[in-house]
Amino acid sequence: MKKPVVQIQQDNFDVGLEVKKLTNTSNNVGAIVTFTGLCRDEEGLLSALELEHYPGMAENEITRIAEQAIERFGLSAATVIHRYGKIETGENIVLVVTAARHRQVAFDGAQFIMDFLKNNAPFWKKEHRLDGTTGDWVDAKDIDDQSLNKWKPVGKN
Amino acid sequence: MKKPVVQIQQDNFDVGLEVKKLTNTSNNVGAIVTFTGLCRDEEGLLSALELEHYPGMAENEITRIAEQAIERFGLSAATVIHRYGKIETGENIVLVVTAARHRQVAFDGAQFIMDFLKNNAPFWKKEHRLDGTTGDWVDAKDIDDQSLNKWKPVGKN
């Protein structure tokens, strides 16, 4: 099985570069899907988010999720990059790239990784508000929890 | 409603550049999804695909599909670039980029555009084989037709 590329880093990432890396792995890749998660300003409320993470477990958990996606959907390749530290509004937070022969597989793989990452990757976001105050810790959303329901367990062969 | 960017061109495109263009449209975009379709070699059979298109109608049809996606899912922005002419294996054929506040909307919008583009955009692919011969015209796949079934009509408000 192809191993996923997983990076937990403070620095920004380059979507185009990461796509190029997966494009060149094989001439039998027909579809590449990327998901980029960005820091929203929530209608002008926020100036930044501070991302705290659990070093070690963050890498392990995301690697496990990406490996599951590669195996379950038969992805040709997968890359996940998650940033930590202070991230200004409009900046990148997370990148998922999936490569596959066909488009549905690439789409499903990327969505699967994001759904499980949201619920299981040990990251937490604290708000920095435009008025200079430190805001709340962002609450986990029920909708993220529910989004796991579409990935029903599959029988082992 | 935000107008989609639609380009039909011979030249290659730059995924990273197109993502950057949509990233800077608003600080309230939280999710960007890209789909890149590439020319597969079909296990070493093909050297290239020749893409024929219907000028004028290709632009119109893709614009219509992208506008539908923006309206139906509430996308913040959408870009579609489709190439024509001779495209070597491993090269880009089509790019869809969708931006939205939340990830499910961006994913759904990109998949909707690709599903309808596959079935309704007037492009046709002819094979160039590695042995130097000109191969067949690629057949339309039933699976592309079936993939429209998941987008049931929604009631108008």
Place this chain on the structure above:
Amino acid sequence: MKLVYFAWLRERVGFGQEEIDLPQEVSTVSELLNWLRSRGENFEEALKHPEVIRVAIDQVHENDLDKNITSAKEIALFPPMTGG
């Protein structure tokens, strides 16, 4: 009226476009297809599987074979699309 052909349909017809004067007895899509078939072996061969012929009137898909075409400026015939 302009007729345009694409992909293997263009190859079988032998050319990509032509200007025609619609005969008086032809006013719908299916009448157009029947009339074209009578114009020679190339058209007969190109149009022999009607289930894989797609039609666009003035660059808009048209599924209704009974659609009136007398005021159309451009009618396109082509196989199922394989873009993307």
Place this chain on the structure above:
Amino acid sequence: MKLVYFAWLRERVGFGQEEIDLPQEVSTVSELLNWLRSRGENFEEALKHPEVIRVAIDQVHENDLDKNITSAKEIALFPPMTGG
């Protein structure tokens, strides 16, 4: 054994990690949570809503409150995750 705390749980406890010797009467996740609550107001405040406390044993999520922890090297307590 190392205990680590994250996000608002870390802020309420007042520090991010500590080394502890597990008391003899503590051998499961739920016994650990009960014992921690007895260690002061900061822990009481941090752990007062058990339904939003997540636990990882040696960096692996653990949902079973009856799970034995006596051989664990590192136990992490944190609120529901909000990455991505």
